[in-house]
Amino acid sequence: MxxxxxxxxxxxxxxxxxxxxxxxxxxxxxxxxxxxxxxxxxxxxxxxxxxxxxxxxxxxxxxxxxxxxxxxxxxxxxxxxxxxxxxxxxxxxxxxxxxxxxxxxxxxxxxxxxxxxxxxxxxxxxxxxxxxxxxxxxxxxxxxxxxPILHELAKDEIYEESIDKNGETCTVINQETYDPLTQILHCTSTYTSSQKEYKDRIKLRYxxxxxxxxxxxxxxxxxxxxxxxxxxxxxxxxxxxxxxxxxxxxx
Missing domain, CATH: 3.40.50.150 (Vaccinia Virus protein VP39)
Known part of the structure; x- marks a missing residue:
């Protein structure tokens, strides 16, 4: 890479x-x-x-x-x-x-x-x-x-969802915060299953x-x-x- x-x-x-x-x-x-x-x-x-x-x-x-x-x-x-x-x-x-x-x-x-x-x-x-x-x-x-839809970006969001990963239910907590000065949305997802917990992150420019x-x-x-x-x-x-x-x- x-x-x-x-x-x-x-x-x-x-x-x-x-x-x-x-x-x-x-x-x-x-x-x-x-x-x-x-x-x-x-x-x-x-x-x-x-x-x-x-x-x-x-x-x-x-x-x-x-x-x-x-x-x-x-x-x-x-x-x-x-x-x-x-x-x-x-x-x-x-x-x-x-x-x-x-x-x-x-x-x-x-x-x-x-x-x-x-x-x-x-x-x-x-x-x-x-x-x-x-x-x-x-x-x-x-x-x-x-x-960029401003009323959606203006508020920080935390939401939870359940997904299937390799036949196992995994809970995902997503957090999103928008910085209006840089126009960047900061996103973090935390994945929790019976086996492990891990996070991934992404930054997105609008x-x-x-x-x-x-x-x-x-x-x-x-x-x-x-x-x-x-x-x-x-x-x-x-x-x-x-x-x-x-x-x-x-x-």
Whole structure:
């Protein structure tokens, strides 16, 4: 695993098998991307590709997929899944703010709200600059991030839930605290079963719509569309997500 500013924010992903099991049936983002790409076979780049939930089916449809992720464990799981399903994807451990791929593409995408891992203005800027270097002229960048809904973020939350882990009931206590100065939500989950107790943590940056518009313009992108979900719901103040579809402007 690369050691950098993201390295201490990855404990949610330490069990790739469980992560994949949790999200394997979610397909709204995949459906959106498949419809966008259509029947044309493309060379595409996926950022923060994780366990290959999107990269593998897209490669199976004939696209040449380059997937990058900062977590070696997630990529190892993706490679094994691709091998089992008989598809070839190009995977590499990389920091998305310092991409170094041998190709450029007309299309780069990033899903799963991974944009929220870029916690500072500097890392957001570096991401866009890195993406820009790997896009062809008029290439497109598609990604999502959670929409900041202020009345939800304004109050600290503690809630308990029960989940099944490996056939055993596990109690999870989730704590969430939002820092309005940094725009970062601090989340801690404590898992307790009859066998053990452990915690994981994650920090998530929230970006506001006008901030996003300025970021895109600053880095030479034009907004094609902003949706409130991967099912193309209209974006408004109460939308859970911002799905951003942007195009690199001609120089």
């Amino acid at each position: 690369l050691i950098n500013e993201f390295s201490d924010n990855l404990s949610k992903y330490k069990l790739p098998e469980e992560y994949d099991e949790t999200y394997k049936n979610y397909t709204a983002d995949l459906d959106f991307i498949e419809a966008y790409l259509g029947e044309n076979k493309s060379t595409i780049i996926e950022l923060a590709c994780g366990t290959g939930r999107l990269a593998i089916p897209l490669a199976k449809r004939g696209h040449t997929v380059y997937g990058v992720d900062i977590d070696q464990g997630m990529l190892h799981f993706a490679q094994e899944m691709a091998r089992k399903k008989g598809v070839d994807i190009h995977l590499s451990v990389q920091d998305c703010t310092q991409l170094n791929l041998p190709i450029k593409s007309d299309f780069i995408y990033m899903t799963g709200n991974s944009f929220q891992h870029f916690l500072t203005n500097e890392s957001q800027d570096a991401l866009f600059m890195s993406v820009k270097k790997h896009l062809n002229p008029a290439g497109e960048f598609l990604f999502d991030t959670r929409n 970006t506001y719509p006008l901030e996003m518009q300025r970021l895109l313009e600053q880095h030479g992108f034009e907004l094609i569309h902003i949706y409130g979900s991967w099912t193309k719901a209209t974006f408004d103040a109460n939308s859970i997500s911002m799905v951003i579809h942007a195009r690199l402007k001609n120089a």
